Amino acid sequence: MITLLQSNFILESLTDFVQQSGIGLFFAPGGWKMAVMIGLACFLLWLAIKKQFEPLLLLPIAFGMLLTNLPGAEMFHSEFFAGGHVHWEHFAHGEAGLLDILYLGVKLGIYPCLIFIGVGAMTDFGPLIANPKSFLLGAAAQLGIFATFIGAYALGFAPNECGSIGIIGGADGPTSIFLTARLAPELLGPIAIAAYSYMALVPVIQPPIMRALTTKNERLIKMKQLRQVSKTEKILFPVIITIVIALLLPSAAPLVGCLMLGNLMKECGVVDRLAKTVQNELMNIVVIFLGISVGATATGDSFLNIKTIFILCLGILAFSCGSAGGVLLAKLMNVFAKEGNKINPLIGSAGVSAVPMAARVSQTVGQEYDRSNFLLMHAMGPNVAGVVGSAVAAGILLAFLG
Numbered sequence: 001m002i003t004l005l006q007s008n009f010i011l012e013s014l015t016d017f018v019q020q021s022g023i024g025l026f027f028a029p030g031g032w033k034m035a036v037m038i039g040l041a042c043f044l045l046w047l048a049i050k051k052q053f054e055p056l057l058l059l060p061i062a063f064g065m066l067l068t069n070l071p072g073a074e075m076f077h078s079e080f081f082a083g084g085h086v087h088w089e090h091f092a093h094g095e096a097g098l099l100d101i102l103y104l105g106v107k108l109g110i111y112p113c114l115i116f117i118g119v120g121a122m123t124d125f126g127p128l129i130a131n132p133k134s135f136l137l138g139a140a141a142q143l144g145i146f147a148t149f150i151g152a153y154a155l156g157f158a159p160n161e162c163g164s165i166g167i168i169g170g171a172d173g174p175t176s177i178f179l180t181a182r183l184a185p186e187l188l189g190p191i192a193i194a195a196y197s198y199m200a201l202v203p204v205i206q207p208p209i210m211r212a213l214t215t216k217n218e219r220l221i222k223m224k225q226l227r228q229v230s231k232t233e234k235i236l237f238p239v240i241i242t243i244v245i246a247l248l249l250p251s252a253a254p255l256v257g258c259l260m261l262g263n264l265m266k267e268c269g270v271v272d273r274l275a276k277t278v279q280n281e282l283m284n285i286v287v288i289f290l291g292i293s294v295g296a297t298a299t300g301d302s303f304l305n306i307k308t309i310f311i312l313c314l315g316i317l318a319f320s321c322g323s324a325g326g327v328l329l330a331k332l333m334n335v336f337a338k339e340g341n342k343i344n345p346l347i348g349s350a351g352v353s354a355v356p357m358a359a360r361v362s363q364t365v366g367q368e369y370d371r372s373n374f375l376l377m378h379a380m381g382p383n384v385a386g387v388v389g390s391a392v393a394a395g396i397l398l399a400f401l402g
Contacts, residue, residue: 033300034070036300038066041062041298045062053200060287060291061193061294065189107185116255127380127384136333137330144319146393152314155314168191168311176191190298190307191315207364210323214327218331219369223375238264242257250399323358329348346362346365349361350382356380362376362378
């Protein structure tokens, strides 16, 4: 009898433990979604560590996804940000979890802007200044953003969601996060994962498009050596760009302004300590917070639906159209260019702002046909122009849809 009572006590204790722990929540209605998301998070961790797919951001994003889907952890509450607003009363009453607090940096647009300061401090705009025509190639590569906007609208997405999906075509993770947090925060997880995954796949996605749209003779075009850019030009460039873009498109001022601030720190030569800080310590800290916060939004309810599949498909369309747009404009510009001033169309695909991966792809494909043809510095012009272009495109979408 005593043995039976002890067995019942042990069984009841184990049952209570399972019910009170996170394990029991896997068997609750909808619990399977958390299990699937934890599996997906582990897969993304594998991609980041083993395959090195944008590991600096994909790893914290995947771990944030893991944390937010742990049953019972209560680290992130999407309802605190329902309706596109921060419900501060939950924070005032101490109900917010760790990821809720970190997510404020995304929701308020702080992290992407800080990332842009670091990007600016690591970017050399010299090739763009030396060849201003690169601005056009960078602008043409934003074609994917607006083409995908139309495609998403045709599939029944709301206009604000279309803008967030389209920005994937800019191949710029911080810009995608900045815009999506403003326009469609419920899609932040799928869009961020799509943006960074496709950025990592640049060497796979772009070469077939580049070869399909160019002839062998076009790939063999050798471009003139770029002129030397003076220090004065490099200092004036970020100041002038900030003023012009902020006056024409105020909604793009936060991203472009922070990008150019970082670049001015690098080029002026009098704040080396600040420049090194934003390139290293600040950038690394913000990347960790940004990644974990974005991953936290990828809950089962927001991720496991038909919209996510559409977003992934539209993302690859956006990326492909952007790459094709730059190549096609380069071919068009060659129709009017004099002999000796022609552009190798391969550098047009670098207009997407995956810096410097897209420029390296242009160099690699070019050297497949002529080992003596060095396109890297020429491709860096459209590449850095694409960074500015995607920020401007985000500003346009924000101005019309925000």
